Amino acid sequence: MEPYRRNFLSLLSEHQDAPYDPEHSQFIERIASALYERHHQFSQWPECVQLFYACYDINYQVGNGGFAQAAYNVPELLPLAQKAYERFGRRQAGQLCERAVSMLPAELREHFAKGLQGRPTLEDVFEHFVDSQMAQLDENLPQEFWAYDALQQLVQEHRSDFESVDRLA
Numbered sequence: 001m002e003p004y005r006r007n008f009l010s011l012l013s014e015h016q017d018a019p020y021d022p023e024h025s026q027f028i029e030r031i032a033s034a035l036y037e038r039h040h041q042f043s044q045w046p047e048c049v050q051l052f053y054a055c056y057d058i059n060y061q062v063g064n065g066g067f068a069q070a071a072y073n074v075p076e077l078l079p080l081a082q083k084a085y086e087r088f089g090r091r092q093a094g095q096l097c098e099r100a101v102s103m104l105p106a107e108l109r110e111h112f113a114k115g116l117q118g119r120p121t122l123e124d125v126f127e128h129f130v131d132s133q134m135a136q137l138d139e140n141l142p143q144e145f146w147a148y149d150a151l152q153q154l155v156q157e158h159r160s161d162f163e164s165v166d167r168l169a
Contacts, residue, residue: 004034004037004038005033005034005037006030006033006034006037007034007166008031008034008162008163008165008166009163009166011027011030011031011034012155012159012162012163015027015156017156019149020148020149020152020153022148025148027152027155028056028148028151028152028155031052031151031155031162032052032053032056032057034165035049035052035053035056035165038165038168039053041165041168044168045161045165045168046158046161046164046165048154048157048158048161048162049158049161049162049165050080051080051083051084051087051154052084052151052154052155052162053077053080054077054078054080054081054083054084055080055081055084055085055088055147055150055151056147056151057074057077057081058070058074058077058078058081058097059145059146059147059148061073061074062138062141062145063146065126065129066129066132066134066135066137066138067100067132067134067135067137067138068107068128068129068130068132068134068135069129070100070134071100071103071104071107071108071132071134072111072116072125072128072129075104075107075108078097078100078101078104079097079101081097082094082097082098082100082101084147084150085097085144085145085147088147088150088154090142090144090145090147090150092142092144092145093142093144093145093147096137096141096142096145099137100134100137103133103134103137106133107132107133107134110128110132110133111128114128116128
């Protein structure tokens with residue numbers, strides 16, 4: 001029995017390389033789900049796999065609750081998402097992440113001042129998301145921020161790196 005529900009060799013063998021079609025985003029979502037199952041191995045992944053994960057998760061976090069949520073849940077991924085956007089040639093999205101990274105020290109101090117690092121109530125956390133200075137980054141997100149097409153291309157160009165994740169202990 002395999003320790004994970006999804007394996008990359010199978011996911012990639014079922015996929016035919018093609019331009020991204022928003023009506024068929026399941027491939028990217030399956031790749032992301034397989035990585036989420038293995039997130040504890042993050043430091044062992046090849047760089048392109050780390051960039052995929054960071055960009056996908058920042059897309060999810062920002063889409064769900066904005067940059068304040070991303071800073072609260074996965075601040076360590078913001079610099080990698082910036083690097084991913086730069087690699088994809090998405091200048092505006094990269095600059096947006098760069099601004100978020102520059103705001104992180106103040107944001108994390110605010111988390112501490114509000115007691116959000118302990119066991120805050122959901123209400124306190126959501127109230128912070130609205131009040132956070134990072135919320136200004138959510139205004140007028142450029143379309144290039146939503147990067148499924150670039151993520152699919154990254155997987156297609158680096159299949160062997162993604163397959164290598166199956167072999168990690």
